[in-house]
Amino acid sequence: MIYALLNCVVPNALQFSAMAGQMVMASPLLSLVSALVVPCMCLAIAFLGERLRKVSKESHYSAARLSAYLNEILPSMLFIKANNAELHESIRFQRLVHDDLVKRLRKKKMRALIPQIVQFVYVGGLLLFCAGSMVATRVSFDVSRVVTFTMSLILLIEPIQGIGKAYNELKQAEPAIERLFNLTKFNPQVIEKPDAVDLDSVSGDIKFCGITFKYGDNMSLVLDGLNLHMKPGETVALVGPSGGGKTSIAKLLLRLYDPLSGSILVDDRDIRDVCLRSLRRHIVLVSQDITLFSGTVAENIGYMDLLHEIDMERVVEAAKIANADEFISALPKGYETNIGQRGSLLSGGQKQRLTIARALYQKSSILILDEATSALDHKSEQLVRQAVQRVMDRHTVLVIAHRLETVLMADRVFRLDGGKLEEVTHSSLIAQYNELGCDWHLGSSSDETCI
Numbered sequence: 001m002i003y004a005l006l007n008c009v010v011p012n013a014l015q016f017s018a019m020a021g022q023m024v025m026a027s028p029l030l031s032l033v034s035a036l037v038v039p040c041m042c043l044a045i046a047f048l049g050e051r052l053r054k055v056s057k058e059s060h061y062s063a064a065r066l067s068a069y070l071n072e073i074l075p076s077m078l079f080i081k082a083n084n085a086e087l088h089e090s091i092r093f094q095r096l097v098h099d100d101l102v103k104r105l106r107k108k109k110m111r112a113l114i115p116q117i118v119q120f121v122y123v124g125g126l127l128l129f130c131a132g133s134m135v136a137t138r139v140s141f142d143v144s145r146v147v148t149f150t151m152s153l154i155l156l157i158e159p160i161q162g163i164g165k166a167y168n169e170l171k172q173a174e175p176a177i178e179r180l181f182n183l184t185k186f187n188p189q190v191i192e193k194p195d196a197v198d199l200d201s202v203s204g205d206i207k208f209c210g211i212t213f214k215y216g217d218n219m220s221l222v223l224d225g226l227n228l229h230m231k232p233g234e235t236v237a238l239v240g241p242s243g244g245g246k247t248s249i250a251k252l253l254l255r256l257y258d259p260l261s262g263s264i265l266v267d268d269r270d271i272r273d274v275c276l277r278s279l280r281r282h283i284v285l286v287s288q289d290i291t292l293f294s295g296t297v298a299e300n301i302g303y304m305d306l307l308h309e310i311d312m313e314r315v316v317e318a319a320k321i322a323n324a325d326e327f328i329s330a331l332p333k334g335y336e337t338n339i340g341q342r343g344s345l346l347s348g349g350q351k352q353r354l355t356i357a358r359a360l361y362q363k364s365s366i367l368i369l370d371e372a373t374s375a376l377d378h379k380s381e382q383l384v385r386q387a388v389q390r391v392m393d394r395h396t397v398l399v400i401a402h403r404l405e406t407v408l409m410a411d412r413v414f415r416l417d418g419g420k421l422e423e424v425t426h427s428s429l430i431a432q433y434n435e436l437g438c439d440w441h442l443g444s445s446s447d448e449t450c451i
């Protein structure tokens with residue numbers, strides 16, 4: 001854009017100076033009178049430029065609203081069809097498109113109109129001033145001077161229009177530039193120290209020491225002086241009511257946020273002293289919201305090497321351990337099969353096993369497992385559970401558990417409520433389950449059914 005602006009402004013400015021110089025030589029008095037038009041034009045350009053900036057901003061916002069809507073709605077097509085919401089969504093879409101069209105047309109009209117208005121002000125003003133001053137002073141010209149002056153005046157219009165056009169472009173782009181600058185002013189909440197160290201290997205010893213945390217200044221505490229020591233290779237399950245802060249612990253371990261007070265140590269090193277890439281390389285997250293991308297099975301499993309060479313031997317080995325090799329081999333192109341947008345061509349259980357295979361491929365020593373809540377059929381459930389057990393054997397695991405079977409696979413179980421941890425035994429869990437049967441739930445916080 002800067003190149004385009006310079007390309008327009010420099011030649012026009014040169015032409016403007018040459019023509020203005022010639023006019024002064026032809027008639028200094030009329031040139032002075034003509035110069036009176038310049039402030040009028042500046043006022044007109046400034047006023048119209050400001051209007052164009054506002055119209056452009058509205059047009060940018062309407063385009064952003066439309067694209068945000070499409071990003072949200074297109075992946076939810078199944079839900080929309082199942083809820084008979086096609087008509088409703090089609091009307092919402094049409095409204096947004098219409099709004100976008102109106103705003104864009106307004107911007108185009110404004111862009112087309114501004115040079116005409118500027119030109120009108122310029123020519124009208126000049127004619128008025130020149131004619132007025134000639135009548136008042138009774139100035140007489142010889143023909144050659146009249147021709148020179150008039151020609152210079154006509155040729156002066158072009159650079160003025162050009163500069164006006166460049167100004168238009170600038171005003172139009174201003175909202176986008178403003179937004180870019182606002183983004184650069186964004187302060188990340190987590191800052192890496194300049195002398196942060198790179199961890200070559202990690203055994204998986206994790207300590208949460210007096211962690212207090214909340215998301216915002218005016219929000220309530222999520223974690224309140226929490227302490228936990230996980231030994232290498234150990235599996236710790238977190239249970240407790242929904243919104244109790246289980247996922248927040250995982251986010252803190254990944255250093256997506258920093259605690260208000262307290263520290264998290266990995267292999268006795270404060271994670272604030274470790275560079276973020278290195279920390280996250282040693283921790284793998286298997287999230288409740290399954291994240292798969294359109295691409296081949298191999299690309300999804302070897303995601304961490306997407307920019308380098310994916311090690312196919314490791315991909316197959318990970319898939320085998322995750323009980324995924326069998327169904328992958330049955331796909332039309334095996335590991336080279338494209339699994340569609342967000343893995344839409346796979347079943348729920350297959351997606352879960354693929355994400356476990358991806359975690360195994362990463363070969364990190366710490367695993368955060370946010371157990372999926374959606375139920376699977378018995379066979380899929382068994383395959384996923386077996387895969388989870390195998391992955392647990394290879395990592396220090398922090399599991400956010402939703403099912404009793406998963407909790408029983410853990411070495412220790414903690415209930416998180418009111419920002420504090422309390423250890424519960426397997427036997428007390430089973431006793432409660434036997435007592436309450438189907439009324440029992442891991443996340444329940446009622447006095448009777450909570451762990």
Ligand SMILES: Nc1ncnc2c1ncn2[C@@H]1O[C@H](COP(=O)(O)OP(=O)(O)OP(=O)(O)O)[C@@H](O)[C@H]1O
Pocket residue numbers: 215216222241242243244245246247248249443
């Ligand atoms: N990004 C965020 N900004 C502000 N508040 C948040 C954010 N994420 C979570 N919270 C709030 O923090 C609290 C703890 O949320 P968290 O997701 O850790 O709970 P959870 O125990 O994992 O819940 P669930 O079992 O339902 O997944 C909740 O009250 C939630 O509303």
